[in-house]
Amino acid sequence: MGVMNELINAGTVRSLERILGAASPGRTFPGLAGTGGHLDPLSLRGRTDLLSRALLADLPEDYAGTAAIFRRALxxxxxxxxxIWPVTEAAVTLALTRADPGDFEDCLALLAELTPRLTGEFAIRRLLAADLDRALAVIQDWTSHPDWHVRRLASEGTRAYLPWAIRVPEITDRPAATLPILDALYRDPVEDVRRSVANHLNDLARHAPDEVVATAARWMAEPDGNTSKVVRHGLRTLLKKAHPGALELLGFPPASLAVTAPQLDRAVVELPGELAFTFAVSNTGPAEARLAVDYVVHYAKANGTRAEKVFKLGTAVLAPGESRTFSKRHAFRQMTTRVHHPGGHTLQLQVNGVRYPAEEFTVLT
Known part of the structure; x- marks a missing residue:
């Protein structure tokens, strides 16, 4: 995270002081200037909060006056x-604490103006938490905005599990609330917007899988050339969880199959290391079978239990009576996102959502 932290540094502070000073002649920024020497021990979020507090101390106490300076700075x-991140946070703080009529909507408009310079997806979360319906009434109009950055903000800023951002419980409690935004954007001409829509849909799948599948089915009924890719990415978690509706929508209905147990190349994996395995799948039914082939690793946890993770292996189409052999090498190494613990592990195959007998192996650290 050290490199990420340096995205806001002493040079950033000096530049921001110069730009805001030019946008508000005669105003000084002692609070902002004093932050430069206090950045080193802070995370990127900590640096953002420090600069935001300094801006609130240096700028007008009313939202309208501060917003006018930010707009001139553009x-x-x-x-x-x-x-831009501490600027957006300062604007939202003023809009919510002063509570003058119209500040809420104007702050949303200001975020839309700023988001082409740097996304406003983090600051917007507090506005959503304060009044979700009031915010969504404005954000829905952004789905037809001429700037794709604003259209992306409509989808990304309202995600249930936006990385780095605060949670908005009402979004997870009301998964249908943001679906009109996605309906308006799933055929957007810009890939970054469509990717945001897919990630947003995948977030909603944690709490409303059936509603997500129904939404994806509506989109597939009125597709363009990119819809199938959006839907596949949006349903990725449901595919790993073998949700029947998601599998069938993407063309992987139940099939008559024979799947051999995975043949492991070793019984013990020493970290860092790899485990290679092979297996065969046969179509025993009378019709062609489209296959979504995954495998599941059941990792040993420190407390003696196991935690599973599904990995995509590939897709295939088998004619009646046809067999195919698959092979894969799976790496085991310590990472910040996954700490391996010694002990018994399991590797299991999953084809079209159906799990098959597993094989045990041991990991040594």
Missing amino acids: EDPDFTGWM
């Missing part, structure tokens, strides 16, 4: 990048 092309 005339400077250097007003861009990670310096």
Whole structure:
């Protein structure tokens, strides 16, 4: 995270002080200037909060006055990048604490103006948490905005599990609330917007899988050239969880299959190391079978239990009576995102959502 932290540094502070000073002649920024020497021990989020507090101390106490300075600063092309994050947070704080009529909607408009310089998806979360319906009434209009950054903000900013962002419980409690936004954007001409829609749909699948599948089915009934890719990416978690509706929608209905147990190349894996395995799948039914082939690793946990993770292996089409052999090498190494513990592990195959007998192996650290 050290490199990420440096996205806001002493140079960022000096640039922001210069730009805002030019946008508000005669105003000084002692609080902002004083933050430069206090950044080193802080995370990127900590640096954002430090600069945001300094801006609130230096800028007008009313939202309208501060928003006017930020809008004038947009005339400077250097007003861009990670310096925008503390600016958006300061704007939202004023809009929510002063509570003057119209500040809430104007702050949303300001975020839309700023988001082409750096996404407003983090700051917008507090507005959503304060009044979800009021915010969504504005955000829905962004789905037809001429700037794709704003259209992406409509989808990304309202995700249930947006990385780095605060949670908005009402979004997870009301999964249908943001579906009109996705309905308006799933055929967007810009890939970054469509990718956001797919990730948003995947977030909703954690709490409303049947509603997500129904939504994806509606989209597949009125597709364009990119819809199938959006749907596949949006249903990826449901595919790993073998949701029957998701599998069938993507063309992997139940099939008559014979699947051999995985043949492991070793019984013990020493970290760092790899485990190679092979297996065969045969179509025993009378019709062609489309296969979504996955495998599941049941990892040993420190407390003696196991935690599973599904990995995609590939897809295949088998004619009646046809067999195919699959092979894979799976790496085991310590990572910040996954700590391996010594002990018994299991590798299991999953084809079209059906799991087959597993094989045991041991990991030594």
